[in-house]
Amino acid sequence: MITIENLHKSFGSNAVLRGASLHVPKGESMVVIGGSGTGKSVLIKSVLGLVQPDSGTITVDGKDVNKGDRDAFLARFGMLFQGAALFDSLPVWQNVAFRLLRGSLKKPKDEARAIAIEKLRRVGLTEDVADRLPAELSGGMQKRVGLARAIAAEPEIIFFDEPTTGLDPIMSGVINDLIREIVTEMGATAITITHDMTSVRAIADKVAMLHAGKIRWSGPVGDMDESNDPYVDQFIHGRAEGPIEAVR
Amino acid sequence: MIAPVSSFLASLGAAFLGVLASVGRLGVFTGQTISHLVRPPFYGREFAHALLQIGYFSLPVVGLTALFTGGALALQIYAGSARFSAEAVVPQIVAIGMVRELGPVLVGLMIAARVTSSIAAEIATMKVTEQIDALVTLSTHPMKYLTLPRVLAATLVMPLLVGVGDIVGIYGGYLVGTGRLGFNAAAYLQNTADFLEPLDVISSLAKGAVFGFIAALMGCYYGMNSERGAMGVGRATKSSVVAAAILILAANFLLTEAFFSA
Numbered sequence: 147m148i149t150i151e152n153l154h155k156s157f158g159s160n161a162v163l164r165g166a167s168l169h170v171p172k173g174e175s176m177v178v179i180g181g182s183g184t185g186k187s188v189l190i191k192s193v194l195g196l197v198q199p200d201s202g203t204i205t206v207d208g209k210d211v212n213k214g215d216r217d218a219f220l221a222r223f224g225m226l227f228q229g230a231a232l233f234d235s236l237p238v239w240q241n242v243a244f245r246l247l248r249g250s251l252k253k254p255k256d257e258a259r260a261i262a263i264e265k266l267r268r269v270g271l272t273e274d275v276a277d278r279l280p281a282e283l284s285g286g287m288q289k290r291v292g293l294a295r296a297i298a299a300e301p302e303i304i305f306f307d308e309p310t311t312g313l314d315p316i317m318s319g320v321i322n323d324l325i326r327e328i329v330t331e332m333g334a335t336a337i338t339i340t341h342d343m344t345s346v347r348a349i350a351d352k353v354a355m356l357h358a359g360k361i362r363w364s365g366p367v368g369d370m371d372e373s374n375d376p377y378v379d380q381f382i383h384g385r386a387e388g389p390i391e392a393v394r
Numbered sequence: 395m396i397a398p399v400s401s402f403l404a405s406l407g408a409a410f411l412g413v414l415a416s417v418g419r420l421g422v423f424t425g426q427t428i429s430h431l432v433r434p435p436f437y438g439r440e441f442a443h444a445l446l447q448i449g450y451f452s453l454p455v456v457g458l459t460a461l462f463t464g465g466a467l468a469l470q471i472y473a474g475s476a477r478f479s480a481e482a483v484v485p486q487i488v489a490i491g492m493v494r495e496l497g498p499v500l501v502g503l504m505i506a507a508r509v510t511s512s513i514a515a516e517i518a519t520m521k522v523t524e525q526i527d528a529l530v531t532l533s534t535h536p537m538k539y540l541t542l543p544r545v546l547a548a549t550l551v552m553p554l555l556v557g558v559g560d561i562v563g564i565y566g567g568y569l570v571g572t573g574r575l576g577f578n579a580a581a582y583l584q585n586t587a588d589f590l591e592p593l594d595v596i597s598s599l600a601k602g603a604v605f606g607f608i609a610a611l612m613g614c615y616y617g618m619n620s621e622r623g624a625m626g627v628g629r630a631t632k633s634s635v636v637a638a639a640i641l642i643l644a645a646n647f648l649l650t651e652a653f654f655s656a
Contacts (some may be wrong), residue, residue, distance in 0.1 A: 220533045231528040
């Protein structure tokens, strides 16, 4: 279980998180929604230690994320970045097998390549992309490679940061379905950051809305449409009128 | 009257504190880089790649720079020494000028232009596209994977590049001396060899190692601390080259003082 308690984070005078708290039970797919710049990415990056919060606590299975063996901690995670964040200088298969080619999870090169190709197949890519460079792939293919990399080491917890941003609706649907299938078959705990409501309905078991630095509402995805929260209501229906200022 | 003076002093103090903070950050970054030298894991493939990129692929630019500089130096020394009928010193002055100063400094500046800029732009782009964050999530320390291999490779390979630059520079002087200025080829080489002392060569190679360390470190430091967007990458690249060039010239003065002050 991932537990975030009373998290605060400011960048200069801009207080992004102002006491955000979130609980994600093991094996659950949580989707965090909220407007651009509301701190959704900061929230998950704080869990991974990519951003140091000003105050608050984050625990995974009851253990403080800032204590203990960091490599062992990170080995439990996979992450799909917004822009895929593939390493330009490495061919696709080495991107996917990055973790399997070095460090504590290191495997023989042939074995790592075989696993990479299997994961590429899992996300709908053929073996012939394995030796291409990321720059030679389309945006949708890069996202799939990023997804293959996130699941290559069979992580227990997977984070997806804006998985459908920049993709056409059909490719967004493909990525959403892949995420849902993979999370279900791996039994992984997942946190997805998005403001794409199609993604929310396809991926989420539960939804949390981040607004003004705090979790404004959270609950099962089925309850989202009857939340009776004007902020959630405005957001999920994409209305310009409402308590959330359209121009922030 | 007091307000403008106070405001001026405040801005002066803020600038001074800013400089101190920058020096402190660079000091911490340097310490962290060196500390990873003795803490595994060590990424051999990245080190070999950096050796190739910084060393082998810099040979053409280093060679051409040294060749033309050596030739121009021979012409200048000949023209200058002719004023007091001392043309015969051309081989000796070209040798000492190239080995003690121009070889290491010019190679250092060319490496700052070619390698520092490339490292800074690459790492800064990795930062703004979240590739550095991705490295962390893949249990790979960016300092170990990106910084240490480049800094170590530059420190080790630069003495070799400076050695090549020294030899090619002297050869440039030799070509001009024998081809344009009428020196005897054997006598030119003999004078060069007789005049150079071991300390000249040692200081040259030592300067190379220090300049290589500075060049790669500045590229990594500004790349890692890049701001967002294309402007951030551009600024990081520019700042890295300027800082590397200034630090190389300052280090050159200090090393010359250390090696050759009476």
